[in-house]
Amino acid sequence: MNPYERLPDKAFWRPAIADRSMFQIDELWQPKFALRPKMPVxxxxxxxxxxxxxxxxxRDFNWLITEHSPLGMKPGSAQExxxxxxxCRTGNIYTTSLLRQWTSWALEGKAxxxxxxxxxxRYYDPFRxxxxxxxxxxRDEMEKSRQVAxxxxxxxxxxxxxxVFTLGLTESWVNATGGYEYPMCPGTVAGEFDESRHLFENQSFPVIRENLVASIEMMRQVNPDLKxxxxxxxxxxxxxxxxKHVLVATTYSKSVLRAVAGDIAAERDFVDYFPSFEIINSPTFRGSFFEPNQRNVTAFGVDFVMSHFFDAFEEKIGKNQKGRARKRQKPAKEKRADEVCEEELLDAFGRRS
Incomplete structure (x- = not known):
């Protein structure tokens, strides 16, 4: 007798992957805690x-919105x-250091x-x-808007x-004098680039982990039950x-972020990790969920990920809520999956043959 003889099918590649259609692969995630429909997320x-x-x-869950669009603004305009x-209106928070920066402003009173x-x-917010x-x-309007956020x-x-926090990048741009971070390199979306002040950093595992842990601890101080x-x-x-080549750089970035997320989730019972990255990027799924540009995720791919997400909660939330969890989001046929993403604007600076 050895430990492998007692393991379930999901622990072995052949019965869990090779002998199945990719659409039959299941048990990818067992949530640590319940996500109930009335819980603010x-x-x-x-x-x-x-x-x-x-x-x-x-799916009629309680997605918490604390900064709503102005009365009368159409949904399309609101998203723009x-x-x-x-x-709330933070814009994309790509790195754990940006998350820590926002958390410090919100909870520690740092200006x-x-x-x-x-x-x-016209006036642009360097941080949004x-x-x-x-x-x-x-400038006054910009500062007031940021304070609202x-x-x-x-x-x-x-x-x-x-x-819920989605880790996106290891690459970042910082102000060398002030020691703070921008979500985008100055001179891309707005602003002017100054090589003497604006420095590139490709963050390492320890730095990313430290910033995420610090953010979590700050939040738990004011909300001890927060998961x-x-x-x-x-x-x-x-x-x-x-x-580096963008393919190599992507692999480094995602590998480090995945390792950080897994490491923190493994040691804290109030932190969990959901494998959206694996579902989209695993060779098992053969790139089926990407647009032809091999970058943007299709609406079908997004819905596939979200189906795994909610299906995994069935046992946690009870039989009376299964129908709500299984309610599918209708994929948008005309829209790409990544709809509001400043980073995509960097594509404009690439040379065209």
């Missing part, structure tokens, strides 16, 4: 995180201005850096460069029962400044 992170919030809403893309980007009489497509009318982020931390659900974006990098 906050969602933040990289571009792919947007789909979790939409899926929660489509980053309303109800995440739980954001006194920096504003101006172009053609794309939330206003054409910029703000004044910070206050709303604070409310998300205090009111949510589950905080965390981590995912890793399956979307490859649009561009890399690492000097």
């Amino acid at each position: 906050a969602t933040f992170g990289s571009c792919f995180a947007q789909h979790i919030g939409k899926a929660l809403k489509a 201005f980053n309303y109800e893309v995440f739980s 954001p850096p006194d920096e504003c980007w101006e172009a053609s009489g 460069p794309a939330v206003e497509r054409d910029g703000f009318e004044s 910070i206050d709303a982020f604070c409310e998300c931390i205090k009111r949510s029962k589950c905080f 965390f659900l981590l995912t890793v974006s399956p979307v490859p990098l649009t561009a890399t400044c690492s000097g």
